[in-house]
Amino acid sequence: MSKTSSVQYRHLKTENLGTKSDLKSLIVEALLRSQADGRSLSQSAKLRKIDLDQDGSVVILNKISDPSSWVGPVFAGQLIQLELGTLLPAVTQSLDDDTDEFLLENLQLGEQTQILKGAMYFAIVGNHVALIEGQSVKSRTLERYLTRILQDAARLEAGTPVILTAKFASGDGKALEAPTEVTVRAAPVKASSQDGAQGIHEIVEREAARAKEAGHTVFDVLATLGWDRTAIERLKKDIPSGGWIEGFFKVVIKANRAKRPISRATIEEALRNIDPADLGLRGEGSEKNGIVKLSTPRSVKTKGQLLDPTDAMLQIVEALKEWASSGKIDCKFG
């Protein structure tokens, strides 16, 4: 079995770290550094466990490439997020049962079992990073995890985060000109359904989407802009059944009444974790032919629900090689 996954490109922002900083070397140094007990992070996955969100979940750099290969150009890793002591909500009866409603239950896993919230695979060559994001383990998680281990190993000053910028290009593959206008779409909100005929899948999907979009919806943006609750509620009521509300936030820089370009570095950092479909960039008076983040779809072998680590890494390294060979990224592999 295989699954199509998107291999995404990221690059370390070196502005605050010095131009000679090399992410791969920094990570290797941090992993090889001896802890108080004389052991290094590279020796035990237990030592690489970090409670990043402080919400009962842990992030672990679970699998790392063999330390003997670290002198080579590639460092490879698997970052996982586990939910500790989880109750797993589920329906335990057959969906073909004739029942007025399916019973939602909590399942208790064995004491030593934790639920995998997501797994991410990444490869680092110099300051270039290619990754396959997991369900809840996104590029942002990797940034925060790396910041933490590098700061703990005194390889990074406190207050200097690791920022992995994305690379944007126009739809036709050409480099992006510095745009003069950026439009970001807030997550649209659908009118709440009045009829009760919702399938269990629909409910679960909606809940998952809601969790992902929390804080990013049109109403959240309006609240941030100072709309009071009553006004927002009234606006909500105006959405007809089956309709939805969309919102776009436009950013321009002006001086002497003329629009000024926004630098590409700013765009690549600020919008790195935003879906290109939610973005609009306008430059030199003409609408760009769509925006794409540098990424490539790859077919990765799976084992059940999990991506095969070796094949995932092979696809990531191949994608990096493809980008380097076609001149899309400034990477020499050594």
Next chain:
Amino acid sequence: MGVIWEDRLQIWLRSWPVFCLAGSLVSLLPSGILAGDIGRIVTTFLGLLAASILPTISLIVGSMSATGRSVKGINELHDEFVHLVGELFSVLGWTMVAIVGLAVASADINYQFGTYEPFGILFDFSSLPDVLKGAGQFAVGYASAAALAQFSLVPKSILKALELRHHIAVDEARRKISENVPSADGIQKIFGAKQGFGEVKPVSIVEKL
């Protein structure tokens, strides 16, 4: 349409009637005009033109490389280069003709030619110096026009050499990347799945709360 007319114009500008016209116009100039400052300017110009030819040829020859090319590609490149080098040498040849013409046109011929009558046939050589100067001026005009018409090959050749070098450099960089990237076996070795990865465990470990 525009491109076709542009091509036709270029072919016409490089044709011998145009060179003849240039030669005729120069030969119509007052005799001995090329002996003065104008002659010196023309000499300097032709010298510079000739000086650029040989380095360009050596640049082209040096660009001949097998990197990233098939045998067929190399043969085609060779044919193209032979043609290009031939054209460049013809520019050099025309420059030399122009220099010889210039020497003749600017020569101070003091000998007084007269009329001769061998075997009862009258030969009048009294206007021979003027004819020679006129022919020299014609040669300067014709050969300079021919050399100038072909001179665009020099920048074209340099650009071609640059393009080839770029191709070679990119190919070398790609080869280096391919050499440095770990192979599938290498990745299997350094990032192989742990035994038991993805194993399906029975649901009996799950208990209802």
